[in-house]
Amino acid sequence: MDKQKFYQKTWFIVLALIFFAPLGVFLLFKYKQWKTPVKIIIAVVALLLFLVIWTSNLNSTPPSDNAPANNLESAVVGNPATSTVPAREKAIGESDKNIDDVNKKLVVGNVRNDTTGNWRIATIAESIDITEYALSYYNKYFEDDKEVHAIVNFTYNTTTRISCLGDRLNVTVHEYVKKEEHDAKLLYSGEVLKDYFVYLDNGDIEEVK
Numbered sequence: 302m303d304k305q306k307f308y309q310k311t312w313f314i315v316l317a318l319i320f321f322a323p324l325g326v327f328l329l330f331k332y333k334q335w336k337t338p339v340k341i342i343i344a345v346v347a348l349l350l351f352l353v354i355w356t357s358n359l360n361s362t363p364p365s366d367n368a369p370a371n372n373l374e375s376a377v378v379g380n381p382a383t384s385t386v387p388a389r390e391k392a393i394g395e396s397d398k399n400i401d402d403v404n405k406k407l408v409v410g411n412v413r414n415d416t417t418g419n420w421r422i423a424t425i426a427e428s429i430d431i432t433e434y435a436l437s438y439y440n441k442y443f444e445d446d447k448e449v450h451a452i453v454n455f456t457y458n459t460t461t462r463i464s465c466l467g468d469r470l471n472v473t474v475h476e477y478v479k480k481e482e483h484d485a486k487l488l489y490s491g492e493v494l495k496d497y498f499v500y501l502d503n504g505d506i507e508e509v510k
Contacts, residue, residue, distance in 0.1 A: 308332075318343065322351035386503035396436040396470075396504040403427055403434065409442050412451070415485040419448045422482055426455040432506055435463055435472045435499045451489070453482045462489050470499040471509075 307313055309332040318325030326344040333340065388395075400407065403425060412420040421442070431438075431452050442450065446465040453460050458477040463470055476491035496509040 318347040322347040386500075388503065389500070389505045389507065391507050392505040393508055394433065394506040396433055396499045396506055398429075398433045398437060400434045400437040400441055403429065407438075407442070407452075409450070412485045412488060413483055417449075419445070420451070420485060420488070421448055422451040422453065422488070424453045424455065424482055428456050429454075431459075431461045432472050432474075432495075432497050432499065435461075435470055435497075436501065436504045439463065439465070439470055439499075439501075451482070453477060459494065460489060460491060466498075468501055470501065472497040472499055 308317075308328060311333070314325055314328045314333065316325075317328055322344075325347055329335075329340055329344060407423045407425065409421050409423045412422050423442075431454065438450070438452070443465065448465075450463045451460055452463065455477075460475045460477050460481060462473040462475065465471075473489075473493060474495040474497075475489050475493055478487055478491040481487035481490060498507045498509060499505070500507075
């Protein structure tokens, strides 16, 4: 009697039925002298399981290369459009506008006579509420959270001070003082008109009273 090949042995046929049913069924009927009804039952069960698993894998769509790996990545800090953080109860609006949409491209520079090394300034002449652009501005122009940025708006005659307080920005709108943009000693010396918090996780704006 010839020695059995490995693929004729029961253990190999069982493994084939589990991992690749079509092969297992072929080997089952060719090499096993079991009763036909038993072989039919085993074959039907194995093929059904194989079909279910194969169909399930076919219908599962792998994430595209450009898709975020998980929800945390889609909730990008400073991107309210994709944030999953719900609006806060006291929020009066969202800082969800893109600073790049401002007509005049901002030029952010150092402040004359600044002794801290952290003050920066930009000037615009636009009819915009800078609070709505604060989060975008922060993401683009802040290089360090120690920085304090001034945005002088000659249309509204205001100077807005933006600083980072951990999980939020403090956005304080001052009345513009003539030539303050040229001297750190004058900067922010105007009367405070409005004071806001802008949250980094979803752009919520809260008025500080």
